[in-house]
Amino acid sequence: MRRIESQIDTNAPDYKANYAAMSERLKEFHARQEAARFERPQRDIDRLARQNKLGVRERLKLLLDPGTPFLEFSTLAACREYDGAVPGAAVVTGIGIVQGREVAIHANDASVKGGAWYPHTVKKIVRLLDVALENHLPVIHICDSAGGFLPLQHGVFPDRYLGGRVFRNQVKLSQANIPQIAVVGGHCTAGGAYVPTLSDYNIIIEGTGAIFLGGPPLVKAATGEEVGVQELGGAVMHTSVSGTGDYRAATEQHAFSLAREIVSQWKRKPKTIIETASFEEPYYDPKELYGIIPKDRKTQFDMREVLARIVDGSRFHEYQPDYGTTMICGYAHIWGYKVGILANNGVLFNDSSLKAAHFIQLCNQNRTPLVFLQNITGYMVGREYEERGIAKDGAKMLMAQGGSVVPKFTVIANASYGAGNYGMCGRAWDARTLFMWPQAEIGVMGADQAANTMADVKIRQLEREGKELTEEEIAAIRDPVLEKFRQDVEAYTSTSELWDDGILDPADTRNALGMSISASLNAPIEDPHYGIFRL
Amino acid sequence: MQRIFQIDGEEAECWLSHDGNNMNLNTPDGVIPCQLEPTGTPGGYVLRMRGRAQNVRLAVGPDATFVHLNGKTYAVGRVDPAERLAGNDSGAADDRIVAPMPGVVVSVNAKPGDHVKEGQPLLVIESMKLETSLIAPRDGVVAEIPFAAGDSFGLKATLAQLAPEEE
Numbered sequence: 001m002r003r004i005e006s007q008i009d010t011n012a013p014d015y016k017a018n019y020a021a022m023s024e025r026l027k028e029f030h031a032r033q034e035a036a037r038f039e040r041p042q043r044d045i046d047r048l049a050r051q052n053k054l055g056v057r058e059r060l061k062l063l064l065d066p067g068t069p070f071l072e073f074s075t076l077a078a079c080r081e082y083d084g085a086v087p088g089a090a091v092v093t094g095i096g097i098v099q100g101r102e103v104a105i106h107a108n109d110a111s112v113k114g115g116a117w118y119p120h121t122v123k124k125i126v127r128l129l130d131v132a133l134e135n136h137l138p139v140i141h142i143c144d145s146a147g148g149f150l151p152l153q154h155g156v157f158p159d160r161y162l163g164g165r166v167f168r169n170q171v172k173l174s175q176a177n178i179p180q181i182a183v184v185g186g187h188c189t190a191g192g193a194y195v196p197t198l199s200d201y202n203i204i205i206e207g208t209g210a211i212f213l214g215g216p217p218l219v220k221a222a223t224g225e226e227v228g229v230q231e232l233g234g235a236v237m238h239t240s241v242s243g244t245g246d247y248r249a250a251t252e253q254h255a256f257s258l259a260r261e262i263v264s265q266w267k268r269k270p271k272t273i274i275e276t277a278s279f280e281e282p283y284y285d286p287k288e289l290y291g292i293i294p295k296d297r298k299t300q301f302d303m304r305e306v307l308a309r310i311v312d313g314s315r316f317h318e319y320q321p322d323y324g325t326t327m328i329c330g331y332a333h334i335w336g337y338k339v340g341i342l343a344n345n346g347v348l349f350n351d352s353s354l355k356a357a358h359f360i361q362l363c364n365q366n367r368t369p370l371v372f373l374q375n376i377t378g379y380m381v382g383r384e385y386e387e388r389g390i391a392k393d394g395a396k397m398l399m400a401q402g403g404s405v406v407p408k409f410t411v412i413a414n415a416s417y418g419a420g421n422y423g424m425c426g427r428a429w430d431a432r433t434l435f436m437w438p439q440a441e442i443g444v445m446g447a448d449q450a451a452n453t454m455a456d457v458k459i460r461q462l463e464r465e466g467k468e469l470t471e472e473e474i475a476a477i478r479d480p481v482l483e484k485f486r487q488d489v490e491a492y493t494s495t496s497e498l499w500d501d502g503i504l505d506p507a508d509t510r511n512a513l514g515m516s517i518s519a520s521l522n523a524p525i526e527d528p529h530y531g532i533f534r535l
Numbered sequence: 536m537q538r539i540f541q542i543d544g545e546e547a548e549c550w551l552s553h554d555g556n557n558m559n560l561n562t563p564d565g566v567i568p569c570q571l572e573p574t575g576t577p578g579g580y581v582l583r584m585r586g587r588a589q590n591v592r593l594a595v596g597p598d599a600t601f602v603h604l605n606g607k608t609y610a611v612g613r614v615d616p617a618e619r620l621a622g623n624d625s626g627a628a629d630d631r632i633v634a635p636m637p638g639v640v641v642s643v644n645a646k647p648g649d650h651v652k653e654g655q656p657l658l659v660i661e662s663m664k665l666e667t668s669l670i671a672p673r674d675g676v677v678a679e680i681p682f683a684a685g686d687s688f689g690l691k692a693t694l695a696q697l698a699p700e701e702e
Contacts, residue, residue, distance in 0.1 A: 002615050298666045347636060347663045377664040382637055384690055417664065446664045 001315035001332070004308040006284050008292060021295035022439070026505055029438045033075050036087040040111045048111055053185060053208055054252045056092050056109040059142055062256035063105070063183075068097035070105075071515045073128065073433075073501045078120040080496035086112055089120035089498075090145075093128035095137065095519050099264040102519050104132040107142035110186055114146035117192075119155035122162050123498045129169035131501075134432055135407075136523040138179045138266065139170075140259060141195050143209075144186030163191055170198040181262055183255050184209035184245070187229075196245070201262050203247040204235035205255045211244055271521040274367055275338035282510065283314035289506040297414060297441060303328055303343040303373060306413060310373075310510045312336065319362070320355050327352035329359035331368070335514030337521075339409075340366075343373035347380050348420060353393040356423070357400040357533070364404050364528040369517055372410040372431070376420030377446070392534045397423045402430075403530040407520035409513055410434040412491075412500065416442040427499050433516040435504045436491045442499065443489040451482035537561065539614040546614065560584070630678075632669050632695040638662025640682045645695075649677045657695045658682075669694060 009015060037057065048055060054062075064070060071094050078089040090112035096105050106128050108115035117125075132139045148156045148163060157163050173180060182196035184204040188211045196202040196211055204211065212233035219225050219232065231237060238245030249255035286309045294301055308314040311332035318330040326346030332339060340363035342356055363370050379385075379394045401408075401423060410424065410431040421442065425431050436442070443450065455478035459469055469477075487493060495503050504512055537548040550561040560567045569584035571591075578592045582604075592603040599612040641659040645651055651671040658680060659668050675697040682688055 002618050296666075298661070298664065300665055300667045346667070347665065349636075380636060380663065382690075384637075415664070449664065 001313075001317050003283055003314050004304050004316050006305055006308050006314075007302070008284075008288060008305055010288065010291060014294075015291035018293060018295050019291035022290035022293055022506070025438050026290075029503060029505065032079065036075050036079065039087070044111045051208060053110060053144065055111055056107050056142065056144075059107060059183075059185065059252065059256065060092065060096070060105070062253060063098060063140065063142070063259060064096045065098060065100065069511065069515060070094050070096040071433075071512060071519075073131075074124055074495060074498055075502055076492065076495045077124050077498050078118065078496055080493055081120055082118065086118050086120070088112065089118060089124045090115055091121050091124050093124055095131070095515060098140065099260055101263060101266075101268070102137055102522060103263065104128055104135075104137040104139045105142070106139060108145040108186070110144040110146075113149065115144050115186065116146040116149040117156050117163065118149045119152055119162070120496075120498065121149075122156050122166065126161055126165045126169065127498060127501070129166060129173065131432070132178060133169060133172055133176065134430070134523065135519050136176065136178055136269075137519060138263070139173060139181075139199075140263075141180065141182040141199060143182055143184045143188045143192065143195050145188070145192050147187075147189050147192055167191070167194045167198055170195070174198070174200065179266055181259050183249075183259055184211060184235075185252060185255065186210075187212075187215065187233075189213075189215050193233075201246050203249050203255045203258050203262075204238055204245040205249045205252060206235040209249075210234050211238055269522070272524055274369065274521065274525075276336045277312065277333045277338070279336040280313040280315075280333070282309055282311060284308045286310065286507040286510060289509075293414065293437070293439065293506065295439075297439065300346065301375075301414075303345050303375060303413075306373060307332065307341060307343060310334065310513070311339075311341070316341075319359055324349065324352035324355035327356050329355060334371070334510060334517060337514070337517045338368055339371045339513075339517065340368045340406075341371045341373065342424065344376040344420070344424065347377060348394065348397075348423060349380050350385065350388045350390055350393045353379070353390070353397045353423070357393075357396040360397075360400040360404055361528075361530075364400075364406055367406060367525050369407045369409065369520065370401075370404060370425070371513060372408065372425040374410065374412045374416045374421070374424045374426075374440075375414035376417065376424050377415050378418040378420045379423070394419060394423060396533050396535075399531050399533050401425055403528075405526045405528050407432045407517070407523075407525070409516050409520075411504070411509055411513070412436040412440045412442060412494075413506075414440055415446075416440065417446060418444055432520045433512070434500045435502055435509070435512055436494055436500045437506050437509075438491050438503050440491050441489040442491075442494050443485070447482060447485035447489050450485045451478050454478075454481050536616060537563075539616055539619055541612040541614050543609055629672060630675070630697040630699060631693055632657065632672070634660070634688050634690055634692045634694055635667070636662050637687070637689050639687045640684050640694075641666055642684050643680055643682070645671075645677050645680065647677050647679055651675060651677055651697075660688075660694070671697065673697070673700075675700065 073093045075088055078086045090109050092107045092109055094105055106125055180199040182199035182202040184196050185208055188196055193211050193213055210229050210233040216227055235248045239248040247258050249258055289309050292305045307316055311334055316330050316332045328343040328345050330341055332341055379390055408425050408431045458477050491503050494500050537550040540547050548563055552559045557568045560569050567584055572581045578594055580591050582589050582591045594601040599610045602609045602611055638660045641661045643658045645657045653671055653673045655671045656668045657671055659666055678698040679696040
C-alpha cells in the first residue's frame with residue numbers, strides 16, 4: 001500500500017503558528033484533565049483516609065495489569081455542570097486489561113460527593129454499559145456510592161435512560177453471556193444494592209463494604225428496628241448468611257486479587273477475525289498534527305495530511321481518488337487492523353455523498369470496520385443542489401452508514417455541523433467510540449450563523465413593530481447570543497454533556513482508535529443488510 | 536506481475552516462488568532455483584544458486600534491505616508497483632480556476648500580470664462556513680481575476696485565469 005506523500009512544510013510560518021496555538025490549547029486540556037482526576041478538597045481526601053478506603057485511581061491500579069493502557073472515557077464529563085464541583089461526574093469508566101483480557105470498568109469516585117449519582121453520573125455509567133453490550137466486554141463494577149443525589153432525583157431516577165437503565169443493562173449483559181463482577185468497597189444502598197446483586201460475581205470488602213435496600217437510619221424510621229451496618233449488610237452477614245455476597249475480602253488489596261482471579265476463570269471467547277497486517281508506526285510524526293490543524297477553524301486543510309499521522313506506515317489505498325473529492329474514502333491499517341476510512345475534505349455534495357454510501361457498502365461486504373474523521377460544515381445547500389437531489393443522496397449515505405453492521409468509530413477532528421454530523425456517524429449513530437479534538441466544534445450550525453439567524457429574527461420582529469435599530473442596538477442583541485453559542489459549540493460543552501467519549505490530544509488518536517477497534521472485535525459481526533435506498 | 540526492486544538505483548523485476556521442494560527466483564530471463572540458509576550468526580546466510588554456495592549478510596532497514604555479497608554492499612529497495620506504473624498526470628493543468636461551489640470572495644492575493652508559482656494562493660473564498668484557498672495550478676502569469684473581495688459568485692464561475700503557456 002502506498003505511503004501518503006506529505007506536502008507539509010514544518011518550517012512554514014503557518015505551521016509554526018498552528019503548532020503554538022494547539023500546544024497552548026493542549027496545555028489547558030491536560031491541566032483540566034489532571035485536575036478532574038486528582039484535585040480534590042482536602043476534607044474529601046481526609047474522609048476517605050478516615051474510612052480506611054483507597055481512592056478510585058489506586059483501586060484501578062490494583063485491578064489492572066501493570067504497564068497496560070487504560071482507555072478512559074469522558075474524564076471531563078460534567079465539567080460545565082454543577083459549578084464544576086462534580087469532576088468526572090463522580091465516576092471513572094473505561095476499557096482496561098485484566099489478566100490479559102479487555103474489560104469495561106465502572107468505578108465510583110467516592111472522593112467526589114461521596115460517589116453520589118448525579119444525572120451526568122448515570123449518563124456516564126449507562127454509556128459504559130452500552131459500550132460493554134455493543135462490544136461484548138465483561139464488566140467490573142467498583143461500588144462506592146452515597147446513592148442518588150436527592151436534590152436532583154428526577155434527573156437520576158425515572159426516565160428510560162436514567163438510573164433504571166443501569167440495572168436493565170446489567171440484566172441484558174447477563175442475558176448475552178457477558179460476565180460481570182462487582183467489588184463492593186463502600187455502601188450499596190437502595191437501587192445501588194442491585195449493582196452487586198445483578199453481577200455474576202461479587203466481592204465485599206470487610207469493614208467498608210455493605211449492601212442493603214435500606215440503611216440503618218431508614219430501617220429505624222420505617223420499623224423502629226435498631227441495627228448496625230455490619231449486621232444489616234456487612235461482608236460477613238452477606239457471604240455467610242444471606243448469600244447475597246460471594247466473596248469476603250479482608251482488605252482492598254485482597255478484593256482486587258480475588259477479582260483478578262475470577263477473571264482468569266472465564267472461558268476465553270475467540271475474537272472476530274478481520275484482515276490484519278503487521279504493526280507499523282506512522283511514517284510521519286503524529287505530533288505534526290498540531291501544526292496541520294489550522295488555528296482558525298474556518299481554514300480548509302487536507303485530511304490526507306491528518307490520515308498520514310494516524311494510520312500504520314502512513315499508508316493509504318484511496319478509493320475513487322478523482323470523484324466526489326470533498327469526501328476521502330479508502331483503506332488503511334491502524335494497529336495492524338484493516339479499516340475503511342471516511343474523511344471530509346470539504347462540503348458534502350451529491351457525488352461525495354454517493355461515493356461515501358458506496359464505500360460504506362464495500363466495507364460492510366468486506367467486514368472492514370469504519371473510521372469516520374469529521375471536519376464537516378454540512379451538506380451543500382442551494383437551488384442547483386436541491387434540483388440534483390442533495391437531500392436524497394444524503395439519505396442514501398445515512399441509510400448505508402446507519403445500516404452498517406461493521407463496527408464504526410468516529411473522531412470529530414474539527415467542525416461537526418448540521419446533518420454532516422449525522423452522515424459522518426455522530427453520537428446518535430452508534431459509533432463504538434466517539435472522540436473529539438480540543439478545538440473541535442459541534443452544532444446545528446456555526447456560532448456566527450446561529451447568532452446572526454437569531455438576531456435577524458429579533459430585528460425583523462422589532463421592525464414590524466416600527467422600531468428602527470442602530471448598529472449598537474443590533475450588536476447588543478447579537479453579541480450575547482454569539483457569546484453563548486460560541487460556548488455551546490465548544491468541545492468542552494460536548495464532553496461535559498457526554499455527547500462524546502472524551503476529548504483527545506490529537507497525537508493520541510491512533511492509540512485510542514487502536515484500542516477501540518481491538519475491543520470491538522470481542523463481538524461478532526453479523527451479515528450485512530440494509531433498508532431502502534432512495535434511488 | 537513481478538515485484539519491482541531498486542538495486543543501487545537500478546530497477547529489477549523478479550518474484551520468489553516455491554515449487555514444493557525449492558525456492559525459485561522468477562526473473563525476466565528465466566527461473567533460477569535458489570536456497571537461503573541461516574548460518575546462526577546475526578544476519579548471516581548461505582545463498583545457494585547456480586551450483587555455488589556464497590556467504591551473504593543481510594540487514595533490513597525501513598526503506599531498504601542491505602545485502603553484503605562478494606565484498607560489496609547493495610541497497611535493495613522495494614518499489615510500489617501502483618505508484619511506479621501510474622505514469623505522469625495526463626495533460627497540462629487547466630489554466631482556469633472555477634468555483635467549486637457558490638460563495639463569496641474573502642481576499643484576492645494576486646493581480647493580472649503577476650508571475651505566480653505552482654501552489655501559490657491566488658484568492659480565498661468562503662462558502663458553507665469554510666474558507667478555501669484557491670492555488671495556482673502551475674507556474675505562470677495571471678491573466679485575469681474577475682472578482683474582488685466581498686463579491687459573490689456562482690457555481691463554476693471563473694475565479695482566476697492564467698495566461699496560456701507559450702510553446
